[in-house]
Amino acid sequence: MASFRKRGQNWEYRIVFIDRQTGKQKEKSKGGFRTKKEAQLAAAEEEARINYFGFAENGNERVDHFFADWLEIYKKPNVKPxxxxxQERNVRLNIxxxxxxxxxxxxxRNEYQKWINELRGRYSEGTVRRIHSIFSTxxxxxxxxxxxxxxxxxQKIKIPKQVDKSNKVAYFTREQLERFLESVKTPMKNAKYQHSIQYYALFTLLARTGLRIGEALALTWEDLxxxxxxxxxxxxxxxxxxxxPYLSTPKSKNSERTIxxxxxxxxxxxxxxxxxxxxCLMYKNYKPAKDNIVFHQHDGRWLRTNVVREYFKEVCKRADLPVLSPHALRHTHAVHLLEAGxxxxxxxxxxGHASVKVTADTYLHVTKKIEDDALALYERYVQN
Structure with a gap:
């Protein structure tokens, strides 16, 4: 509640409020206003700030209290689920x-930089950048x-770079991909639905289109x-x-596309x-797909991404291949396209990358080879 008084030729406001952190009564005052109206307007603005934000001033707010409100009140209503x-997971588990x-x-800054350096010993450069981005924002x-x-x-924190970028992108060679897909054709020995070719269709589609796993699992037959x-x-x-699970918009604007x-x-x-x-006709407990989705569980609902990942790993082991993740098929498609010219x-x-630069940076080892091959072609051309 604000009160006002005139001191000499100027007006002053005084606001009494309860500090949310300590529960104690506090007050804030400011003078130097030429008129009472100016003091009232300034007081109203200050009261709104105190009531709206509800944070302790001058950096006295505890980090856990600040993040609790920052996430729930200011982030949750304004970002995708x-x-x-x-963000919530990184705050809770890391920050x-x-x-x-x-x-x-x-x-x-010094103590924070030491922590960032320690994180790089446990996480990839990208993960540490994500954690730092949340904290800095x-x-x-x-x-x-x-x-x-x-x-x-x-500010101006240094994220230690990836020392070895040779394994940045995991993908299958053409021979490995052929072996992988050939292995998927044969159902797992303990698979309940031996007649189903769903995983063969799913992994082939990923390998031939470069779809993200979430994009593939969201497909309906109307999309084809x-x-x-x-x-x-x-x-x-x-x-x-x-x-x-739920459906969301694609990762970026460019992710909406026709392939x-x-x-x-x-x-x-x-x-x-x-x-x-x-x-569905062969197995009594195998239900038709809900909402006409292309890939589904036996109860008709969307396939679970963790189940797909586990199945993928088992195929890798059976085919005697490096144990990768389904995302490797997206990289595989990109690398094979670039290698094909x-x-x-x-x-x-x-x-569906946000820019060509993202593609070039991600597949640097391939684009470098393309650059070298192009230069070699040019050299042969000018010498003849």
Whole structure:
């Protein structure tokens, strides 16, 4: 509640409020206003800030209290559920165990940099960058949005680089991919539905299109156009840990795309559609797909991403191949396209990357080879 008084020629406001952190009564006052109206307007603005943000001033807010409100009130309503899930998980598992008991003003750049260096000993460069990005964004909000800190104490932090980039992208060679897909054709010995070719269709589609696993599992038969031999990507399946799956928009604007399919993939998808019906008729507890989805569990619901990953690993072991993840099929498709001489812009658009630069940076070892081959061709040309 604000009160006002005139001191000499100027007006002053005084606001009494309860500190959310300590539960004690506090007050804030400011003078120097020429008129009472100016003091009232300034007081109203300050009261709104106190009531709206609810954070302790001058960096006295504890890190765990700050992140609890920052996530729930300011992030959750404004980002995709999957984005919020990733941020909340990183805060809970990585940030709070180390920094939760600190006050914001006690954070120091040196101590934080040491922690970042320690994280790089356990996590990849990308994971550490993600954790740091969440923390730094929160601190920027503390400075610029909530005005409870003067500056961000963790600016200009150095993330140790990946020392060995040779294994950055995991993919199958052409021979390995052929062996992998040949192995998928034969169902696992303990598989309940031996007649199903679903995993063969799924992994082949991933390998021939470069789809992300979430994009593939979200597909419905309406997304496939057998006449034009194309596939439309306009959604992705999100399967959070210990939560219900849901459909979301694709990863980026460029991820919404239409992909051309080769004849053998079209033929296989036709077979899979017929096979779905056959399996439902053959096994009593195998239900038809809900919402006309292309890949589904025996109860008709979306396939679980963790189940797909485990099946993929088992196939890798059976085929005596490196044990990778389904995402390796996306890399495999990209690498094979580039090695075949496909234009990098085309590959970028087919994968749904945000930019050509992302594609070039991701597949640097391949694009470098293309560059060297092109230069060799040029040298032979000018010498003849």
């Amino acid at each position: 999957i984005t919020y899930s990733v 709070l165990p180390r920094w939760g008991h600190y006050r914001l003003k006690d954070l120091t 929160a601190m920027n909000d503390a400075v610029h949005e909530f005005q409870i800190m003067r500056e961000n104490p963790i 156009d057998f006449d034009t031999k194309s596939l439309t990507v306009n959604k992705t399946l999100v399967y959070p840990l210990n939560s219900q 051309k399919l080769d004849d053998s993939t079209i033929k296989l998808m036709r077979r899979h559609r017929i096979n779905q019906i056959e399996v 496909a234009n990098i812009k085309y590959v970028s658009e087919r994968l």
